[in-house]
Amino acid sequence: MLTSHTSTTPPGGSAVDLGPAVALSCRECGERFPLSPIFACEACFGPLEIAYDLPTGDPEALRAAIEAGPHSIWRYAPLLPVPADVASKPNLNPGDTPLVKADRLAAALGHGGELYVKDDSGNPTHSFKDRVVANAVEAARAFGFTTLSCSSTGNLAGAVGAAAARAGFRSCVFIPHDLEQGKIVMAAVYGGELVGIEGTYDDVNRFCSELIGDPAGEGWGFVNVNLRPYYGEGSKTLAFEIAEQLGWRIPDQLVIPIASGSQLTKIDKGLKELIATGLVEDRPYKIFGAQAEGCSPVSQAFKAGHDVVRPVKPDTIAKSLAIGNPADGPYVLDIARRTGGAVEDVNDAQIVDAIKLLARTEGIFAETAGGVTVGVTRKLIETGQLDPELTTVVLNTGDGLKTLDAVAATTGPTAIIRPNLDAFREAGLA
């Protein structure tokens, strides 16, 4: 079992095959390490990310190969840390989710240019998490792990449980013991071990870090800890799909939710790789980050002109974005400023309004994170930060079915009537 970065050769003797991925690279100091299940730089403790030998020679051929590929994220295998034959292995094959041209939403927001919603609720377990977990699974296979694990507040637990079941791994995932029953059912139904921790999500996280350093955790791949560099790359596929669905074109503006900030930074990385490989024209784009007011440390830092992100205690209905100390916060600030974007936030009432607006204009029922991006888009237009005459893509990363409580109190029947035409007419419905 590989537990250090000193080798990419597993016990069996053959080299790790993760396609075009050639090394881990420190985001801070640039130090390189062999591909292995580590996540922090030995030199400076900076976060590690994947370095590639990207196919830059023949963009036309690459584009044709992608277009002939499977209807999933694996069509982009030449740009991901996965073996070339990944599509033949059992996994959930996420991706290929709709990019919806949202004309009715655009009219409601006063957006005159092309407005799109990238709707990731179409993934197998109905959130973008399937993209990142699928990449972590391939790394786990490559490193010889036999158990998949994670710390989670619910959604990730389900995504890991489902992916492990399909790929034939044992899974053991950790959640706070007092989650809503619905989330517990969704996480447990795939038959893996589900362990409730008596404590907060922070306690769950700390415990997982302990477990990685202990013999009890030997052979375990924690998708969002020791496999994090591989896991994170899955978010790049959002950038790839959006560009391909626009006819191999980068949109002028993207509005992306911020939890840890990883997704936003990886979408930026994906856009840069699209340009580097010649798959798209090199043109400027602006990236906007979206937070809930009740957990808006990056938005606050952006508005104050700070480079550091001061942790907050989350208090918002957007629970999938409720990370008070976002690891990639400083990188998000950097990207928003470098591209000419911004970071904004909306309050809980605005989130609920935005969920309903998206539902009634486009028939998309988003989870609270989608309410955050749509609500922030509206605010960015109203405050003149986003240009409504350009092409804009707004991300919905999850499914309203998982956060019914957010809208339940204010969503119900128009009328309740007896089954006859007189009652129907009296209710003013004719």
Place this chain on the structure above:
Amino acid sequence: MLTSHTSTTPPGGSAVDLGPAVALSCRECGERFPLSPIFACEACFGPLEIAYDLPTGDPEALRAAIEAGPHSIWRYAPLLPVPADVASKPNLNPGDTPLVKADRLAAALGHGGELYVKDDSGNPTHSFKDRVVANAVEAARAFGFTTLSCSSTGNLAGAVGAAAARAGFRSCVFIPHDLEQGKIVMAAVYGGELVGIEGTYDDVNRFCSELIGDPAGEGWGFVNVNLRPYYGEGSKTLAFEIAEQLGWRIPDQLVIPIASGSQLTKIDKGLKELIATGLVEDRPYKIFGAQAEGCSPVSQAFKAGHDVVRPVKPDTIAKSLAIGNPADGPYVLDIARRTGGAVEDVNDAQIVDAIKLLARTEGIFAETAGGVTVGVTRKLIETGQLDPELTTVVLNTGDGLKTLDAVAATTGPTAIIRPNLDAFREAGLA
């Protein structure tokens, strides 16, 4: 407004363009009627279905055109009652859902041949209903309807609400007033009128029939009543996708759930059209119908060798299949017998077991209807009715998130522990 079958020319004067659809044809007596919003034969009261002028001349060209089409059911527009430019109109673009090669499920069931699960939970509102509603929307557009409606026990209401929102129709859907709150929220969030009827689903149905005959219902398209012939055709796309995903090949055996029986009969129709157009080789296939024991009128008739289906009062957790008097029951019997298939049923405990089996082997969390088809597949193998050495496709038509209650009582954490390694070891999880 067209309310009779005497014309296919709407008030505007131009002819109805529904692509290759040329007429309505009575399934019983063969009498033909112009395309219009009617659903029963004037001569014999038999159900009407769509007659086509199908493209039979050049299968290679047709296959190439389909393969170059959009990643949705609209790639099959040449075989559906929709205009050729349907993909450019605002709709939910359902379809292109995964056909999952289910090797781990096959091993658990003792199925040695290729076993696939067609997982329709990937549709926009997470059930196959999006396929049929999308076809009804195009008919509603063609006939100049401005309001979409239906009677529903929940899932269809959401599918209609979402499709209407996206396509810019008013919607007004009818449900029993005492549905679970979750289903009410899912149906109401799209912003259309949602009317709770004080009565049973049968009362809701009867009221909708009254409304169609009343001036108050003028301009209303009821997707599952006066648009039913168009609506039903959407189920054919399951046959088309399965065949294309198998490399333009019809599987030996299909296991399909039965509610009204419409889906099963339309999949059979789709398979016959694939053969008629030369898109696939003409080879035999067997169709198996799956019911819940608590609502198994077709299964009972099949086993007793009857041609008529005696209505029952449903009592099962598989609520989306709980139609006690299935309109297409006799046709289902006919198809099962003609193709050499069968109709079987499983009880509620077997349904729950099958949901969990599918989840833990393939990472697919099915609604109760998926538990019915997987459970019935197991039973068909055990009783020697289905050949486990051939290629079999099992349908999952909906999403476990919508029927959490079915598994909640028996699905939970493996352990609840304090956040330390000693507690972890004591729980026997290492």
